[in-house]
Amino acid sequence: MTLDNSLAPEAGNTVAQFQSDGDAHLETRNLHVWFGERHVINDVSLVFPENSVTALIGPSGCGKSTFIRTLNRMHELIPYAGLAGEVLFKGQNIYSSGVDPVDVRLSIGMVFQKPNPFPTMTIRGNVLSGLRLSGTRSRNEDRLVEESLQRASLWNEVKDRLQSPAGSLSGGQQQRLCIARSLALSPDVLLMDEPCSALDPGSTIRIEETIRQISKNMTIVIVTHNMQQAQRVSDQTAFFLAEDNNPGYVVEFGSTPQIFTTPQDRRTEDYVSGRFG
């Protein structure tokens, strides 16, 4: 699958359009989103290559979080939500009738901004919570717990206290626990909505390491406010923008080095150099 930079828009008015070879792991085609009557995402077509990290950057309020929630069918849980266009996962539109949203969420997981382990469950219980909630079975739960915590770089810190309540962990540890519980379901894609913005720099670095590790065999889409983080962690970056009261859209999408060092669009350049945001 190729990222054809010759199709990046000239500075001006067109919305980024992309071609994919058809084998893209996860992609959106002409995605529109409404909240009630309000149009909030305008014609976004993005491709998320397999086993790589894509960052979504842009000023706050331009719809990045809303967009990411359409990728695992969380958007429809909001009252008066509306959507048009397609979200293709392994070539199939996840919004076709007959697709169970639960199946979608088992393959496309999500980690939220504020670490929120389930307070009434132990650490072990939290890791396995996805299985319990979705009714999935595992042949060896102990091994699954250890694997998931290893992949989230948390195992060594908690291996002796799996039965303690999740609330006894620090903020950074809790967020890694949330990552572990998503990983326990072996998703193909992991969506992350500003996973480090509530954490201290030390935890942030550890999580970024974790992200780089797991992206070797998982597709990751990460929303972030932190441009340095996007540069550290991602292979591709999409720049979202919403002007005045207009819906959000993608201004530019390309490989991370290219977006940050040689952006094609004037607005992208203004944003990544800190002139607004």
Added chain:
Amino acid sequence: MTIQTLDRAPITRPKSATPWRRNSATKRISIVLAGTLPLVITIFTAQYFLLPGATALLTVFIPLQLVASALAAIKVGGRRGIPDAILTVVVLSLVSLVVIVLGSVLFNLARKGSHAISRQFLFYNSTYVTSSTSLDYGGVAHAVIGTFLIVGLAAVVTIPLGIGTGVFLTETRSRMRGPVRFISQAMSGLPSIVSGLFIFSFFAVAGFSVRGGWLGSLALLLLMLPTIARLSEEVLKLVPQDLRAAAMALGAPRNRAFFQVIFPAARSGMITAVLLGLARIVGETAPLLMTTVPTNGTNYNPFSGQISTLPTFIYKWIGAGSDFSVQRAWGAALVLMILVGTIFVLARIFGKQKF
């Protein structure tokens, strides 16, 4: 369905913007069947076996609806959908049960009570009325007056005490606040009959028992006080700290700050609190049974003599046992309910106003 756009203006939302709600024909048929078949089957079965409505509902409809919903859920969403379908049916059934009960109470109140209601019922007292007197004579006016007097007297004393407690809990920094709050909350569980017992025995001396409207007011006070205290604390807490700070920065002493700034800001909430407290005690019967003696005539003096109130009126006429007297009781109950309903609606109206 794709919409191609190249400019950035907003687009109006198309009708088909909820793809997750699209259902194939079989799914739609399943849902419709599951919604209607159980009801139809229940109606026929009830007719055939001559079951009374409520019984049929419980024994035939609910199990059928559960099964049908589960089957439809499998059709629509696979085995995973079954617990959700059952949950939905159970929750909706229980909610309907409660709504039906309330509906039945209100409906019967209106139906049976309206027999007795007439101009004369509302404006005359019950002097010379016995259990065999027809409904053309006598009324509840004396009971209504009694209710207003006794509840009013209770309110006059309780409101300052309750608001005072609220002030103590929000405007001071005393260490006793925690205990006061806790005990006051626990006190809201005071059984109404114990309140009546207490007031009665407090004033009973050596075989002489004192009765009177004012004693009823005292008993009601004990029941109303925790509610007013708790609600006025909540209302006062909602007043922004900035307002208090501003008043003090202008040099106002605390009491002036309260009466001229804080209280007006909380006024509509206070009124709601008072109304809710009133609604609670207007219908109380047990404490009044112990402290007042109902009578047929009108008594404008709550401090001496026998006096009737709506709840004791109802109690007395149920006890009299005849058809007429029970009808009177229904009529009085309707009047009482209208009174409570009015207070309730007023509380809602005041509650909506922002300060």
Added chain:
Amino acid sequence: MGSDVTKLERVDLFAAKPGRGDRIFFGFAGLAAYFSFSIVFLVFIFLSWRSASTFQEQGLAFITGSTWSAESGTFQILPMIVGSLVLVFLALIVAVPSSIAMAYFIEFMAPKRVARLTTNIIDLLAAMPSIVIALWGAFIFTPVAAEWGKLLNHYFGSVPIFQNDVDNYYRSPFIGGWILAIMMIPIITSVSREVMSRVDKELINSAYALGATRFSAMRRVVIPTARGGILGGILLGVGRGLGETIAILYTINLIFHVNIFRILENRGGAVAPMIASFYGEADEKSISALLAAGVVLFGATLLVNMIATYIVMRSEKKMAS
């Protein structure tokens, strides 16, 4: 310009003592608060003192015996205590699922307008005077419930609790239990609803993101997190149920014979209705006994309410953190 400015009188900063207005204001507030605080103890102590003679004469048998006779001067209320407990237990069977269902419905299932309407319905039910419920219970509900009792006895009569040797289905614990449930539902619902609304929305979203269905999210996230508050609400409902006097007065039969299991038969009792019922014709000794019963009742409800308040306050603190 400077000479045109009005000069206000200066106050000596260090002479500050709370002004008289403030002293009266806070003095009154303090008095009111201490009144609210001490009234509980006052009631309890006074009633105990006034009924001390009964406790002395009857001893422990007051609450373990089953005879009530003014002539012989024996006053024992065990059947009434048992009756209250049976009624509350039966009521809980109906009230707890109904209340949790209503709270869940309002918080998580209903669209906004329906939710508001339902909340108003619950509040209206809470405001219903118990005498009105009593009237409805006696004349409208009793025939229906008696029918249910007969059917239960007809089809399930072999099960001990559904047996009825008296063949009178009116004024039974079964009927009283339903009425009591109606009185308990509003408070359990509103506390449960309050607690459920405080569950972090992001927590529930996380559950859905992990593949939860509505049922599994409710079972494994909402209910466990709200558990403390719901329990507190149930206890508050129990407190209400123990103290309920008028609503069940016409649907139970005060018989001084302990009846735990025969819920369809027309015998049972409860402490609060007993006090109200016997009060009218009580002589001095009986009054003292009734006061003693009141002490027992108050002690029980106070205990339950304090535990409930403690649990609810603690769960609110936990969720705020």
